[in-house]
Amino acid sequence: GAGVSQTPSNKVTEKGKYVELRCDPISGHTALYWYRQSLGQGPEFLIYFQGTGAADDSGLPNDRFFAVRPEGSVSTLKIQRTERGDSAVYLCASSYPGGGVETQYFGPGTRLLVL
Amino acid sequence: AQKVTQAQTEISVVEKEDVTLDCVYETRDTTYYLFWYKQPPSGELVFLIRRNSFDEQNEISGRYSWNFQKSTSSFNFTITASQVVDSAVYFCALSEARGNQFYFGTGTSLTVIP
Numbered sequence: 001g002a003g004v005s006q007t008p009s010n011k012v013t014e015k016g017k018y019v020e021l022r023c024d025p026i027s028g029h030t031a032l033y034w035y036r037q038s039l040g041q042g043p044e045f046l047i048y049f050q051g052t053g054a055a056d057d058s059g060l061p062n063d064r065f066f067a068v069r070p071e072g073s074v075s076t077l078k079i080q081r082t083e084r085g086d087s088a089v090y091l092c093a094s095s096y097p098g099g100g101v102e103t104q105y106f107g108p109g110t111r112l113l114v115l
Numbered sequence: 116a117q118k119v120t121q122a123q124t125e126i127s128v129v130e131k132e133d134v135t136l137d138c139v140y141e142t143r144d145t146t147y148y149l150f151w152y153k154q155p156p157s158g159e160l161v162f163l164i165r166r167n168s169f170d171e172q173n174e175i176s177g178r179y180s181w182n183f184q185k186s187t188s189s190f191n192f193t194i195t196a197s198q199v200v201d202s203a204v205y206f207c208a209l210s211e212a213r214g215n216q217f218y219f220g221t222g223t224s225l226t227v228i229p
Contacts, residue, residue, distance in 0.1 A: 042222050101148045106162075109158050
């Protein structure tokens with residue numbers, strides 16, 4: 001079946017602009033995660049959804065970052081007033097609900113460049 | 116404090132050599148899960164293996180093998196007879212039972228020279 005898909009694959013924006021990044025998880029996966037990966041680093045957790053609700057948003061760096069998942073499937077990560085430091089690859093992952101810690105399957109990421 | 120440490124930043128080997136990638140983790144949980152992912156130049160993280168803290172059996176899958184040792188908090192990954200297609204960045208990750216986020220190491224960039 002299809003894996004996790006993310007759009008756009010690349011996004012270039014100017015400082016101060018608003019951006020939206022989209023994630024479409026694997027069908028049947030109710031858990032969805034967003035991570036941010038800076039150059040030369042491992043992915044860093046941002047937020048986790050179980051169904052429609054954000055079960056853990058402790059990784060969001062500040063209130064410019066917000067994510068939604070209104071119907072429990074597709075999720076959108078929203079960044080307001082972008083800053084150059086927001087430039088990174090934003091990764092989305094999903095997992096099948098098994099009652100415990102489940103393997104996360106990752107999408108190809110969105111490369112965000114803030115000029 | 117870093118929960119997952121991958122001390123090797125970059126490794127280069129000649130094709131057909133064996134190579135071991137080190138991973139040391141830190142957690143106070145008695146139940147936890149360890150993972151290895153491969154990130155080729157295309158950028159997508161590819162799942163390789165998952166290990167539970169209560170299962171210390173080593174595992175072999177083709178040319179890949181994993182050595183899990185709780186006594187040293189290590190979960191090392193060995194590639195036997197390396198191939199050029201193994202060139203990628205490899206990440207070790209930890210998940211604690213009381214949370215859902217994965218803690219990733221900084222990755223080891225492996226280059227296999229033909």
